[in-house]
Amino acid sequence: AQSVTQLGSHVSVSEGALVLLRCNYSSSVPPYLFWYVQYPNQGLQLLLKYTTGATLVKGINGFEAEFKKSETSFHLTKPSAHMSDAAEYFCAVATGGNNRLAFGKGNQVVVIP
Amino acid sequence: EPEVTQTPSHQVTQMGQEVILRCVPISNHLYFYWYRQILGQKVEFLVSFYNNEISEKSEIFDDQFSVERPDGSNFTLKIRSTKLEDSAMYFCASSDGLDEQFFGPGTRLTVL
Numbered sequence: 524a525q526s527v528t529q530l531g532s533h534v535s536v537s538e539g540a541l542v543l544l545r546c547n548y549s550s551s552v553p554p555y556l557f558w559y560v561q562y563p564n565q566g567l568q569l570l571l572k573y574t575t576g577a578t579l580v581k582g583i584n585g586f587e588a589e590f591k592k593s594e595t596s597f598h599l600t601k602p603s604a605h606m607s608d609a610a611e612y613f614c615a616v617a618t619g620g621n622n623r624l625a626f627g628k629g630n631q632v633v634v635i636p
Numbered sequence: 637e638p639e640v641t642q643t644p645s646h647q648v649t650q651m652g653q654e655v656i657l658r659c660v661p662i663s664n665h666l667y668f669y670w671y672r673q674i675l676g677q678k679v680e681f682l683v684s685f686y687n688n689e690i691s692e693k694s695e696i697f698d699d700q701f702s703v704e705r706p707d708g709s710n711f712t713l714k715i716r717s718t719k720l721e722d723s724a725m726y727f728c729a730s731s732d733g734l735d736e737q738f739f740g741p742g743t744r745l746t747v748l
Contacts, residue, residue, distance in 0.1 A: 555735050557736075559739070564741070565741055566640070566642075566727065566739040566740050566741040566742055567679075567727065567729075567739040568739070569736055569738075572735060572736060574735050613679060615679075617735065622667070622684075622731065622735065622737070623669070623681045623684055623692055623694075624669075624671070624679075624681060624737060625681065626671075626678050626679040626680075627678065628677070628678050629678070629679075
């Protein structure tokens with residue numbers, strides 16, 4: 524079964540510093556990979572996705588992620604953190620013909636002024 | 637911009653009671669999903685629905701759960717006899733069948 528591992532439930536980053544959130548997946552078939560963000564009291568919003576093609580994908584709010592098949596990874600980065608980036612971030616892999624999503628446990632990002 | 641909506645935002649119920657959580661998916665979408673997130677745990681898949689029938693369900697989705705699309709716009713999740721462990725945030729999502737699922741804001745269910 525497909526699965527996702529996100530380490531470190533809480534991540535603190537200084538404003539202006541690099542944001543790096545790690546995601547490793549397990550999949551028996553070529554995966555579709557996603558990063559979602561959840562702001563307080565809101566639903567899950569898609570940041571970016573990888574399906575096929577270019578392995579470096581760019582998303583909203585300056586985030587990007589790189590699919591590395593050899594490392595089974597899809598890490599999320601942003602060069603310079605902003606206070607508005609404080610939120611919970613979920614990595615997910617699509618599984619099965621109905622594209623059911625398997626999520627990681629999430630990273631709560633805190634941005635320190 | 638079209639969005640998925642869910643009602644109510646918070647539902648409190650007594651153990652053993654039935655609850656119905658409601659979702660209005662994006663209008664031209666054909667695939668519908670329910671997920672849940674128990675506090676402090678992963679978001680978990682419950683069920684997917686297409687062409688007026690369940691297309692896939694997880695082991696969590698037992699006989700206490702049912703889904704319905706009663707009127708062509710709403711998509712509901714019913715829990716027949718709630719248990720304490722059903723307390724969670726329930727998310728509805730919809731898709732046009734490509735790759736992205738669009739999520740609603742969630743319903744927080746509290747079972748006392």
